Amino acid sequence: MRKGGLGAFFFAALALLSPVDAQAPRPETGVTAVPLGLPPLPIPPASPALIALGRALFFDTRLSANDTMSCGLCHLPEDGYSENQTARAVGIYGATLKRHPPSLYNVVYQTLLFWDGRETALETQIFSPLLAADEMGMPSAGFLLARIDSIPAYHEAFRIIFGAPPSLDRLGAAIAAFERSLLCGNSPFDRWFYGHDPRALDAAAIRGFTVFTGKGGCSACHRVGRDDALFTDGALHDTGLAYAERQRAARERPGAMVVLGGGLESRIDPVALGIGVRDSADLGRFAITHDPRDRDAFKTPSLRDVAELAPYMHDGSLPDLAAVIDFYDRGGGGSPTQDRRIFPRHFTPGEKADLLAFLAALSCAPR
Amino acid sequence: MRRYLLAAGSVIALAAAFAPCALKADETCNSPYISALIKGQEQFLHVWTLGVEGIGDGSDKLVTIDVDPASPHYGKVIDAISVGGRGEAHHMGFTDDRKYLWAGRLDDSKIFIFDVGTDPAHPKLVKTISDFSETTKLVGPHTFYALPGRMAVQALSNTKTHDGVTGIAIYANDGTLLSVHAMPTTDSGDGYGYDIGINPAKNVMLTSSFTGWNNYMMDFGQLVKDPEAMKRFGRTMVIWNLKSLNAEKIFSVPGSPLEIRWSLVPGEDWAITATALTSQLWLIKRNAAGEWEAEDVGSIGDPKQVPLPVDISVSADAKHLWVDTFLDGKARLFDISNPEKPQQVYEKVIGSQVNMVSESWDGKRVYFTTSLLSNWDKKGNQDEQFLKAYAWDGHELQERFVVDFYKEGLGRAHHMKFTARSGAASLTPPIQFSAR
Known part of the structure; x- marks a missing residue:
């Protein structure tokens, strides 16, 4: 220079x-x-x-x-x-x-x-x-x-x-x-897990970490290492979400319930009203490789700062983390080609709350 | 934005000091500071038109149509000025001397100033303000509202996030930026903006609220399917002290209140608006204690069917209100002789979609155009784009002429403004009335 x-x-x-x-x-x-x-x-x-x-x-x-x-x-x-x-x-x-x-x-x-x-x-x-x-x-x-x-x-x-x-x-x-240069670490979780500060994480978040790495199987893709954690494996997977969205669109009445304000909600069908276009399917990695094994595969996102990143998934179709946890609790979208590591988990309400507490502890610090 | 605030008070104090207290009209929706109103036959209608790829030169343009029945060119396009590119042409407003017409684009935030005073049959583009976003940090110049020697420009969005938090910029008539004022975000303010309406006699400015760039530029069909985006519509109206430009009261008006129309009758200190999403008419008035308040006074069609009220036009005697509902393509007339109990008395389907409505001062002629926003307009064969002119006899709209904006190679027809040649009998000074 x-x-x-x-x-x-x-x-x-x-x-x-x-x-x-x-x-x-x-x-x-x-x-x-x-x-x-x-x-x-x-x-x-x-x-x-x-x-x-x-x-x-x-x-x-x-x-x-x-x-x-x-x-x-x-x-x-x-x-x-x-x-x-x-x-x-x-x-x-x-x-x-x-x-x-x-x-x-x-x-x-x-x-x-x-x-x-x-x-x-x-x-x-x-x-x-x-x-x-x-x-x-x-x-x-x-x-x-x-x-x-x-x-x-x-x-x-x-x-x-x-x-x-x-x-x-x-x-x-x-x-x-x-x-x-956009680095996000030193979260409460990091200070607890890697910094060995027992006060950095509360009890609910600690229980959530146990679910995350144990019963939930989340860390199979959102990886946590001994010395560091990116909360992603950097790989592509079919969670079944794209499949489920296509199934839902074919099964349900056209349109969507729309919150209009002041307590008013209404079902609006954009196509019937003349304002809609029919979406083409998003087949993920398949559109790049044309390999059937890549159908509906999308990259695992990191979970760093995840509480601030709503809405979620590749298409933003899940509004909050509770909906994401529910999606995986159901076993994903049920696609025949879905990643085998995604199956029903049968979380208790307490486990879901603990998972939320853990995910909130992944925020970039300091805010 | 902060660096401009010092100039704010003096600008508005000047405006208030010179307030002519004129009646305003769409002719009935102009600023009260406009120096002359057309109370007879309007001669020309200017339509701010969105360019469409593949139609004509594909660019936005100011289209001028001869609307004088005595003219051999009646109902014909007599001029079109292409301004280059597509930037989401939207609304226009006259300077206080009515010699210049400011026209804005919501996407690239350019403002075009046309000379319509020298020869209204053939306007001339005399200045383009290309640094609106750079200098104000606002996006989407929407409403152009004349002040004495000044132009208030209400924006819809901002450069930082493209959401609906925005402000008002005050320009001198020569296009020099004077000050920028943020919409209130405290005391339940959502920070959003849309329209401006001023009642000089009461030293108040009223503003409404729509949505930001991300929403108004998004495909409408996609937007209604996006719950997160649907949360981001305006839900407030604000009463400002006109002299100080301080927000004094914020009303909760859910469902995105849009155009503001003050009663034009001296002493009737109320304004009316329609909410786009919730299809309600709201009245803003002073209560017995002298406090400004906002009241939901009635529905427009069946709100569950989402007719989507867009433009409104109040009659000069404040007895009637035209309301266009975009999705069902209807013009609806409400009797508002008792503004607290509006009653729909007439409706007519204008087309597959309808957006703007402008009526003459005497209420005998009513004009409609079709385009709402380029990505909100209907698609396929429902995407009609026209200007339709009607006569109103008090009972029925009778079509006089139609200009098909696609067949003419023009584009999407949006905002309308009337002009007449200087010295025309129809161009008269505004009526004066005293502040009460």
Whole structure:
């Protein structure tokens, strides 16, 4: 990296580029020290300057075709770098996307990216949303790079950091550097389990951990190691959810009960009203590999900060953690191709409450 | 946002000091600060039109239609200004001198200022404000409400989260940003915004609440199936002190209260609104103790069927109220001579969908357009896009002409505003009345 007299200007310019609230200190963001409970970083941390550049790009709506979307509007810091407002993400021009935005916490440890695992590196992953017509809508890579270079602060920043103008590699490196800095650990669970602080976790959460790793079988996929825990195996599984959703849609009356406010609810059938489109099935990993064994398979999400990440599952179809626990208690969605580790658990109400207490103890700290 | 607040009080104090206390009208829905109203025959109708991919140039445009029955071009499109791109064209508002028309886009938050005073038959785009979001941190400039020498712009969303927490920006008529004011989020305020209505005589501004970018841009069919998203609609109205722009009272009005119409009759200090999701008419009035209160005064159709009331238009004598219900495509007329007991007295299906309604000052002509939002409009063969002009004889709407916006290669027809040539007999100063 070159260092020069333009450094002060560069950082001041980046500060102007970044939304004020995005610069506010967040739990474990932008840091290079590994919080308690996380494994060593698989790659060396990036420089603060590169992370700052990546942060500015991540929150900048000028990286979308009509200046309305940024990465940070589907991955909101206050929503755990996911998004709480809608079940499925809303893209450029209001396009309805198929899936709920996954949290970006601890993405540095992931080797498969997206719910269907179709990408393998953050440096290349970023171009899917940037160039997708229904996400950020940039018409071409060249147009994107030219637009970034036309913004004086970025023009300057790329030359200071890389000694060269924006390129696909450099843009990917910058945004990846920021995303890799989003670390979430040192939760009450970490302080109890790895820090050996007996006061860090209450009795209900401790009982919940026992259910999580024992009767519940949750840790078979949401793994907890002796020295650290990512709460994911990084693999793809068929939980039966997609199958169950298709079955429900075929079985039930069209439409949905809608809460309209003021105590008024009504069943609305969008297709009958002329405002609906029929969804195409989301077959998960199968759409990438066309391997029947990948049908309905989606990546195991981490459970770090999970209490803040509602709604849940790849399609945001479960509104809260209680509904998620109920889903697995029933044995998943009942798909013939479902992962064999998912079967009815017959939790007691107390066990469900304890599981909730445990999951709440996985929050990033400090809040 | 905070850096603009110091200017707030002075801007609104200026507005109140110069309050003309004019009657306002849609002609009956203009700001009370508009310098002249069209009380006779309107000559031109401007329709802020959403571009549709594959139709014409696919861009948003200001369409001008000759609506003077004496004109050889009556009922014809005589002008269309393409502004480039599709940004969710939505609402418009005149400056206080009625020479300029501000038109906003809810997606990319651009504001276009058209000169409609020089030659209303052929408006000219004179300025584009492209930095609304950058400078205000707000998204979705919706309502354009004239103040003396100023324009109040009510937004729907914000740059940080795209939810419904938003604010009001005050601009000078030349397009200079003067101040930004957050919608209240304390004392049960939801922070949401939608429309503005001012009663200068009582020094009050009333606001309503809709929803944020994530919802208004989302496919409507997807939205109603998303319980989390359906929680995020406005449920409040706010009474503000007009001079200080302080929120003074927040009313619980569930179901997203939309357009605000004050009674135009001097001394009748009440306003009426309709809730989109819950299909209710709400009255905002002063009680015996002189306190402002909001009251649910009646249903619009069968709320369980979700007719989705959208635009409303009050008659100049405040005796009648037109209500459009989008999903059943009906225009409904309510007798509101007793505003506490509105009674529906007439209805007519205008089309497969209907959104905006504008009536002439004398109530004899009523115009309807179809588009609600680009991703909320109906699909397939139910996606009619038109302007329909009717005569109203007190008993029946009689169709006068139709402009099919798809056949004309225009797009989705949304907000309407009337103009007339300067010096036209129909263009008259507003009626004055004293503050009480």
